Amino acid sequence: MTYNPVTPFRRTLDAAVLKHHSRTQQDLPPSGVNKWEILRELAAARTAFDLSDRDISVLQALISFHQATLLGGNDPDLVVYPSNKSICERLNGMPCSTMRRHLGRLVQAGLLLRRDSPNGKRYARRYGSEKTAFGFDLTPLVQRADEIRDTAETIRAAQEQYTRLRETVSLMRRDLAGLAEYGAELRPDLTVWDQFSDLAILTARDLRRKLPFDALLGIETRLNAALVAARDILEPQETAVLSTTESLSEQHHQNSDKDSYESEQTNITTYIPEVPNKCTSKEDNETPPALPDVEQDHKLPRIPLSMVLATCTELQTYAKGPVRHWHDLVRVAETIHPMMDISPTAWEDAKTAMGPEEAAVVVLCILERFETIRSAGGYLRSLTAKANLGTFSCGPMIMALMRRDAA
Numbered sequence: 001m002t003y004n005p006v007t008p009f010r011r012t013l014d015a016a017v018l019k020h021h022s023r024t025q026q027d028l029p030p031s032g033v034n035k036w037e038i039l040r041e042l043a044a045a046r047t048a049f050d051l052s053d054r055d056i057s058v059l060q061a062l063i064s065f066h067q068a069t070l071l072g073g074n075d076p077d078l079v080v081y082p083s084n085k086s087i088c089e090r091l092n093g094m095p096c097s098t099m100r101r102h103l104g105r106l107v108q109a110g111l112l113l114r115r116d117s118p119n120g121k122r123y124a125r126r127y128g129s130e131k132t133a134f135g136f137d138l139t140p141l142v143q144r145a146d147e148i149r150d151t152a153e154t155i156r157a158a159q160e161q162y163t164r165l166r167e168t169v170s171l172m173r174r175d176l177a178g179l180a181e182y183g184a185e186l187r188p189d190l191t192v193w194d195q196f197s198d199l200a201i202l203t204a205r206d207l208r209r210k211l212p213f214d215a216l217l218g219i220e221t222r223l224n225a226a227l228v229a230a231r232d233i234l235e236p237q238e239t240a241v242l243s244t245t246e247s248l249s250e251q252h253h254q255n256s257d258k259d260s261y262e263s264e265q266t267n268i269t270t271y272i273p274e275v276p277n278k279c280t281s282k283e284d285n286e287t288p289p290a291l292p293d294v295e296q297d298h299k300l301p302r303i304p305l306s307m308v309l310a311t312c313t314e315l316q317t318y319a320k321g322p323v324r325h326w327h328d329l330v331r332v333a334e335t336i337h338p339m340m341d342i343s344p345t346a347w348e349d350a351k352t353a354m355g356p357e358e359a360a361v362v363v364l365c366i367l368e369r370f371e372t373i374r375s376a377g378g379y380l381r382s383l384t385a386k387a388n389l390g391t392f393s394c395g396p397m398i399m400a401l402m403r404r405d406a407a
Helices: 015-023 035-043 052-064 084-090 096-108 141-143 144-188 192-204 213-234 246-256 305-311 315-318 326-340 346-356 355-367 374-390 395-406
Strands: 114-115 123-127 131-138
Touching: 035 052, 035 096, 035 141, 035 144, 052 084, 052 096, 052 123, 084 096, 084 131, 123 326, 144 192, 144 213, 144 305, 192 213, 192 355, 246 305, 305 326, 305 355, 305 395, 315 326, 326 346, 346 355, 346 374, 355 374, 355 395
Parallel strands: none
Antiparallel strands: 114 131, 123 131
């Protein structure tokens, strides 16, 4: 008859040890547990069991003394009995005092049990067909395998959710910074852009630290409100109709897809609604005056080059080098417009009406939606006609692409 001792040799007994000993009365999993698999799951869930990576390393060395890969099942013998010297050798020379401290943490966590002999030594003896071993019992590790797996899965899901939220906050911060820069150029009379820019800067500073999940949720809420406010200013809800005459409607149908770039149909002088938060002065509540026409000898587009590069990603396929300046962008457009069946005449007319830089932005925007536009050359000519009337800006085209990417 074999008796399993409860009290450790020359160590005090506590409630945790008694609780873990009571669990050993449960049956082992009939199919057994792969010791290396459960060790990986425990490493992922170690924080839930109040363990460190060094504790897991000690447990790894300890279970390596068990010859079988599957623990439990048809083999109920789960006691290993290496000496302290043997364990430290497998831990690459870890001090014995440090190793014993980590073993104590594993016992307190309920993953090991001490089966101490009368003199505290670890050994095994056979009495006929019966074997009695004194050392460390791995039974709790096997019995708690399902609990360890579930805990590891929960922690992985929480980590994935945190990573996705952090990525979302980072992207929202980048969009808010770009919209604030664009809005400051388009509507410099509004003071809200400084607040949006400050929020983006403060968010970037906060993201340098590992924030709690609740703090990230709060930042996401503030960024989302700011983005909605910025888009309400830059993208009015009511979109002006491109044309009211049959001839203009017919021309539009001939040159491009009717639904392509719905936002560029909006005149840049369209009334912009009041900012949702209290960031405007009395003058801001009045209808803003129409913006002056873009000079032909010409100004740069009122949109950051960085926003164009971030939105029109197809140009990287045709660029021979990095695009750092507006003239680099024009050079790329010069290369690709013949490939899009845009005639040299249409390209030159667009540069004359819009300026080379804005014409290049338009060509790259058409490239992004090339599959949905029936005739790129005809579409460019229709936009050139609007530019000649002073009713065209490439900004809404970029905003339309940003909405498409965010969808």
